[in-house]
Amino acid sequence: xxxxxxxxxxxxxxxxxxxxxxxxxxxxxxxxxxxxxxxxxxxxxxxxxxxxxxxxxxxxxxxxxxxxxxxxxxxxxxxxxxxxxxxxxxxxxxxxxxxxxxxxxxxxxxxxxxxxxxxxxxxxxxxxxxxxxxxxxxxxxxxxxxxxxxxxxxxxxxxxxxxxxxxxxxxxxxxxxxxxxxxxxxxxxxxxxxxxxxxxxxxxxxxxxxxxxxxxxxxxxxxxxxxxxxxxxxxxxxxxxxxxxxxxxxxxxxxxxxxxxxxxxxxxxxxxxxxxxx
Amino acid sequence: xxxxxxxxxxxxxxxxxxxxxxxxxxxxxxxxxxxxxxxxxxxxxxxxxxxxxxxxxxxxxxxxxxxxxxxxxxxxxxxxxxxxxxxxxxxxxxxxxxxxxxxxxxxxxxxxxxxxxxxxxxxxxxxxxxxxxxxxxxxxxxxxxxxxxxxxxxxxxxxxxxxxxxxxxxxxxxxxxxxxxxxxxxxxxxxxxxxxxxxxxxxxxxxxxxxxxxxxxxxxxxx
Amino acid sequence: xxxxxxxxxxxxxxxxxxxxxxxxxxxxxxxxxxxxxxxxxxxxxxxxxxxxxxxxxxxxxxxxxxxxxxxxxxxxxxxxxxxxxxxxxxxxxxxxxxxxxxxxxxxxxxxxxxxxxxxxxxxxxxxxxxxxxxxxxxxxxxxxxxxxxxxxxxxxxxxxxxxxxxxxxxxxxxxxxxxxxxxxxxxxxxxxxxxxxxxxxxxxxxxxxxxxxxxxxxxxxxxxxxxxxxxxxxxxxxxxxxxxxxxxxxxxxxxxxxxxxxxxxxxxxxxxxxxxxxxxxxxxxxxxxxxxxxxxxxxxxxxxxxxxxxxxxxxxxxx
Numbered sequence: 001x002x003x004x005x006x007x008x009x010x011x012x013x014x015x016x017x018x019x020x021x022x023x024x025x026x027x028x029x030x031x032x033x034x035x036x037x038x039x040x041x042x043x044x045x046x047x048x049x050x051x052x053x054x055x056x057x058x059x060x061x062x063x064x065x066x067x068x069x070x071x072x073x074x075x076x077x078x079x080x081x082x083x084x085x086x087x088x089x090x091x092x093x094x095x096x097x098x099x100x101x102x103x104x105x106x107x108x109x110x111x112x113x114x115x116x117x118x119x120x121x122x123x124x125x126x127x128x129x130x131x132x133x134x135x136x137x138x139x140x141x142x143x144x145x146x147x148x149x150x151x152x153x154x155x156x157x158x159x160x161x162x163x164x165x166x167x168x169x170x171x172x173x174x175x176x177x178x179x180x181x182x183x184x185x186x187x188x189x190x191x192x193x194x195x196x197x198x199x200x201x202x203x204x205x206x207x208x209x210x211x212x213x214x215x216x217x218x219x220x221x222x223x224x225x226x227x228x229x230x231x232x233x234x235x236x237x238x239x240x241x242x243x244x245x246x247x248x249x250x251x252x253x254x255x256x257x258x259x260x261x262x263x264x265x266x267x268x269x270x271x272x273x274x275x276x277x278x
Numbered sequence: 279x280x281x282x283x284x285x286x287x288x289x290x291x292x293x294x295x296x297x298x299x300x301x302x303x304x305x306x307x308x309x310x311x312x313x314x315x316x317x318x319x320x321x322x323x324x325x326x327x328x329x330x331x332x333x334x335x336x337x338x339x340x341x342x343x344x345x346x347x348x349x350x351x352x353x354x355x356x357x358x359x360x361x362x363x364x365x366x367x368x369x370x371x372x373x374x375x376x377x378x379x380x381x382x383x384x385x386x387x388x389x390x391x392x393x394x395x396x397x398x399x400x401x402x403x404x405x406x407x408x409x410x411x412x413x414x415x416x417x418x419x420x421x422x423x424x425x426x427x428x429x430x431x432x433x434x435x436x437x438x439x440x441x442x443x444x445x446x447x448x449x450x451x452x453x454x455x456x457x458x459x460x461x462x463x464x465x466x467x468x469x470x471x472x473x474x475x476x477x478x479x480x481x482x483x484x485x486x487x488x489x490x491x492x493x494x495x496x497x498x499x500x501x
Numbered sequence: 502x503x504x505x506x507x508x509x510x511x512x513x514x515x516x517x518x519x520x521x522x523x524x525x526x527x528x529x530x531x532x533x534x535x536x537x538x539x540x541x542x543x544x545x546x547x548x549x550x551x552x553x554x555x556x557x558x559x560x561x562x563x564x565x566x567x568x569x570x571x572x573x574x575x576x577x578x579x580x581x582x583x584x585x586x587x588x589x590x591x592x593x594x595x596x597x598x599x600x601x602x603x604x605x606x607x608x609x610x611x612x613x614x615x616x617x618x619x620x621x622x623x624x625x626x627x628x629x630x631x632x633x634x635x636x637x638x639x640x641x642x643x644x645x646x647x648x649x650x651x652x653x654x655x656x657x658x659x660x661x662x663x664x665x666x667x668x669x670x671x672x673x674x675x676x677x678x679x680x681x682x683x684x685x686x687x688x689x690x691x692x693x694x695x696x697x698x699x700x701x702x703x704x705x706x707x708x709x710x711x712x713x714x715x716x717x718x719x720x721x722x723x724x725x726x727x728x729x730x731x732x733x734x735x736x737x738x739x740x741x742x743x744x745x746x747x748x749x750x751x752x753x754x755x756x757x758x759x760x761x762x763x764x765x766x767x768x769x770x771x772x773x774x775x776x777x778x779x780x781x782x783x784x785x786x787x788x789x790x791x792x793x794x795x796x797x798x799x800x801x802x803x804x805x806x807x808x809x810x811x812x813x814x815x816x817x818x819x820x
Contacts, residue, residue, distance in 0.1 A: 164369040167329045168430065172383030173357040176349040183371055314688045315659075405773060419547040422773065447685070449545040449715040454761040455769035476688045479718075483763040 014259030089149025097157025201254030285335035310481030313491025360431030541724035602666035738806035
């Protein structure tokens, strides 16, 4: 009972934090009529106070606003990258599983090849081929994150393909396309959707890592990685707030999303449903 | 005729589970194939249903040799054979309501407009009541689900029926009901039947003739 | 007659579903099983017989409520806490013979090591030689050949796996053996074999055996008495010889079930069993029963192991 209730509390806290995150990135920019880019050198590097709850950065910009805008950018980039990666992974996994044979072996070797390179390194290599911008980051994160989804979906499709209900569908005259679209895909979609949500935090971390290394989003864009990167100098001078608050803005929402996705995973696991043992 | 000629099949070419088996079913005839579990009789049933490509041998369906299997087989050949498997839970797509489960072959062959009429006609013949048709597989019993699987197999009016251990998981009354539904369909349409099972009493009572797996394979000398 | 080993009195199990529905899986079950006797509990799948077995073992899921009593010696199985059930009941008072022995055995360990582990856990035997000897004795009691003791479960035939599982169930020397669908999916020869092995434990070991099955042929081969369950209720308890021979079953449902066998009339009972969440008032079998009259909308009183207003009695059977 107590284990169950701590889990419920954890899920509720995660849900509240995710809701707060979404509300903040949606509502703060239109409600607060201040320019997050407004430079005010007279108030640079102020420590947190009532007028600037997170303090200001080295150009006198309000850090709370910068963080909210940064979170918005990071969330969008993370979600776009996770979605792209899931689409790629599901397509490749489903094709490999459904076709089998030589196509399966070739696609799985491709997955192995991608996996053998450390994916941050691969990500850096991909962004380095383009001019800095939002799309290269999304592409880089997506191209390094579809592997596990492809493996999960392939395994699922392989196990489903051997089920008699697929045989029954074939015997009933269903084409290969119909079997894939009507019987295989709907069965793997919940898994794929879950993988996508679980990937959002990971993608956000990657975006931040790339930006921190100066390879990610253009520096004028307030992404969380850029904010931390820009604050390195101040940290050495003892000004902690330009690093701490963007850092918290990465950690807290990503943990909350992961927490919610974890609870969802437990729910869609059919074995946990208490069904009659009749 | 449904003729299996010198069929060798399995999942590993070096160790086929079916070796050089010949068996035929005449139109309107019911043949029981009797064998212990794990002997390979289900694999033979899958070959006969065009669901498993044999390593060697020929399958003649109404005189025409079958050259392609599974998705690649011509739709008309595939749908000439209705199949019912042993485990209804695994044979039903868990997301479909029983109506849709039964109607799937009509939808797959682009004959949507007949769905309502055919399902309404078939459901009572296999003993399914209208309230059950709206449920999903996890909301019905094994016996009820197997009735739906039989209805699905009969939907396209196949000329041949293959029942692979159709009643092995079911109680006596449901077994008798399903067999009666199959026989009613056969007497109305003249379809042939290959019933695979391990229960001699059941197959003896159900089929015109039963052949034992040992007899089919004993011509083959070997270990 | 000796005192029963297991005595079930008014056992009921209700499931509370998330939707708020209550499902009456078992209703007011009464029966006894004595030492040296086999009672077969038969019925269609979904009639509640497996739930009854789970209730006896204390293995009901969290949304189930059990009422009534089930007495095994001086232990009330329904009132006992998990600690008592784990330490004194399962294995020691009730030996469970599983549905699929192959799944019941640990695949990565030899039969010997599993037997020895159970010997240590249940009998307190200590010392390597003593444990080894006890495990071999247990194997012998279930007619498991000593030469196969060092095999892994996947190397055993279905029959030997069944004997290995039986050997495990016998180690605790439990007075009651509970076999839940021990023959499902087995070939007829293996069914006979399994059932004969179990029967031997009853005759030689003077144990009480409760067999839960939908296989009437297996029940006929093993049982002294038959209990027939329909829609959660035990509708008939009869002597097995009378049930399968003359005069035959007394309850119309039992009669229909027996008549559906391919070796008899091979005629199904019309209709399907009712939903356990939506049982009719009165006799649950009435809608399918050719003998039903308006009286059947009231629940018949249990008399002489029979719950029916219009049972088949000897005079009906002059044919």
